[in-house]
Amino acid sequence: EIVMTQSPATLSVSPGERATLSCRASQSVSSNLAWYQQKPGQAPRLLIYGASTRATGIPARFSGSGSGTEFTLTISSLQSEDFAVYYCQQYNNWPPKLTFGGGTKVEIK
């Protein structure tokens, strides 16, 4: 089973600053990685798939990079609506399993 590890668990950032979130896979997942944003009481929202492709309607301030085992989600200039929990998900270990990371909470500094 591929384990996805996200760091840090919590990231304190001021509005307008850059945020860099990491996701590490226990073995290569190629570029088969997605990022989601989840706000309290809401379902997750797909931000990035294929490690670097923005989903429909996602602002350009969100960017994804990486391949293999190391991935990064960058939010270039944090807006108030970006404070949320972010999850990575691999879909390379297929079959039999899709796995999510433990999440990174981006909070206001």
Add this chain to the structure above:
Amino acid sequence: QITLKESGPTLVKPTQTLTLTCTFSGFSLSTSGVGVGWIRQPPGKALEWLALIYWDDDKRYSPSLKSRLTITKDTSKNQVVLTMTNMDPVDTATYYCAHTIVGALGDAFDIWGQGTMVTVSS
């Protein structure tokens, strides 16, 4: 516009079987490449993938829960049903269904339902 909505009991007793229904619109599960998955999230915890069914009736399950899960589809009703047997308090979670397109999205889920909270308690 694609929408999905989960429905089912909010409270089940330990050892009972949970049956959840995902009713969707805006796409057909008979279209090549389309899939619907189930994901759950215990309160305050991370997401966990449970099962996925594709347009061709191919079905995939989380290995750790495979013995307890069954996923089926009713294309005519635009529904996907998930059953989970032998429920336990640790299965208390919000259960989501979500849409994917193999190939275009890999197995990333682009549209999610609002989720339904299920509590397991006697």
